Amino acid sequence: MLRGSTHDNVKAEQPLNFGAAIAGWLFPGAGQIVLGERRRGVLAMTGILILFVGGLLIGGLDCVDKDEDRLWFMGQAAAGPIAFAAAYGNEMLIKTGRFGELVPTPVSDAQMRSGVRQPKVSTFKGLAHANEFGTLFCFLAGLMNLIVILDAFIRPRADDAHGRRGEDTRRTA
Amino acid sequence: MPSVICSACIAWSATIPQLTGYIPFLEPLPASHRLWWIFVVPLAIGLAMAWKAVRLPTLEHYWRAVTTMVVQIILGVIGIAVGLYVLVLLVLPRLPAE
Numbered sequence: 001m002l003r004g005s006t007h008d009n010v011k012a013e014q015p016l017n018f019g020a021a022i023a024g025w026l027f028p029g030a031g032q033i034v035l036g037e038r039r040r041g042v043l044a045m046t047g048i049l050i051l052f053v054g055g056l057l058i059g060g061l062d063c064v065d066k067d068e069d070r071l072w073f074m075g076q077a078a079a080g081p082i083a084f085a086a087a088y089g090n091e092m093l094i095k096t097g098r099f100g101e102l103v104p105t106p107v108s109d110a111q112m113r114s115g116v117r118q119p120k121v122s123t124f125k126g127l128a129h130a131n132e133f134g135t136l137f138c139f140l141a142g143l144m145n146l147i148v149i150l151d152a153f154i155r156p157r158a159d160d161a162h163g164r165r166g167e168d169t170r171r172t173a
Numbered sequence: 174m175p176s177v178i179c180s181a182c183i184a185w186s187a188t189i190p191q192l193t194g195y196i197p198f199l200e201p202l203p204a205s206h207r208l209w210w211i212f213v214v215p216l217a218i219g220l221a222m223a224w225k226a227v228r229l230p231t232l233e234h235y236w237r238a239v240t241t242m243v244v245q246i247i248l249g250v251i252g253i254a255v256g257l258y259v260l261v262l263l264v265l266p267r268l269p270a271e
């Protein structure tokens with residue numbers, strides 16, 4: 001009972017780390033590093049980068065697309081500026097035809113009659129499993145980073161945590 | 174010397190795509206249509222590493238916890254696959270049509 005109430009008091013006193021949360025969005029794991037939990041931050045960063053970079057490797061830059069896959073991108077955006085950089089790279093390098101080739105896609109007879117211009121897509125566009133897994137990996141990287149950001153938001157600073165732990169021990173003793 | 178290394182790197186990066194026809198990160202992984210199921214392994218590793226990094230009170234047994242979670246995810250996915258295989262290919266065809 002005493003331990004529970006002490007824990008509640010400590011939780012109530014704990015300040016929210018807005019700066020660490022912003023750092024965590026700017027780069028995965030940076031929030032924990034700012035709070036003095038360097039190893040924890042680096043491990044979280046590695047896990048999220050395995051997902052994000054793995055997604056780009058599997059699906060290519062096309063798997064981060066803020067126009068065609070808007071809902072997926074909402075989740076991917078939680079990974080921070082790296083997601084926006086990938087989306088920008090997709091627009092600048094692949095959709096413009098700078099890499100690969102832009103080829104016309106087939107249109108239906110009705111579209112042809114109504115004068116719809118034949119849309120062009122890159123030969124580097126991901127399809128089927130490659131696109132699905134690439135998109136999913138980057139999406140999960142965003143969601144996991146959201147968890148890591150929330151952890152940084154409520155986590156006590158490394159030095160405070162040690163101090164409080166000592167205080168808890170003294171009170172319960 | 175750095176300029177020589179730089180030119181060698183540029184020449185190398187320009188030659189590789191011509192040899193293999195594959196540019197990493199710009200186009201999808203070529204073998205992904207055949208080996209898509211193997212992606213569950215890096216997926217589980219990335220998820221477990223990020224999750225355990227924030228959930229464990231101390232990082233003393235971090236790698237053991239990560240390994241356990243990776244195995245759990247992979248076994249879970251295999252279990253779901255077997256369950257769906259049995260349901261779709263064995264159970265559902267035996268049900269009466271009407």
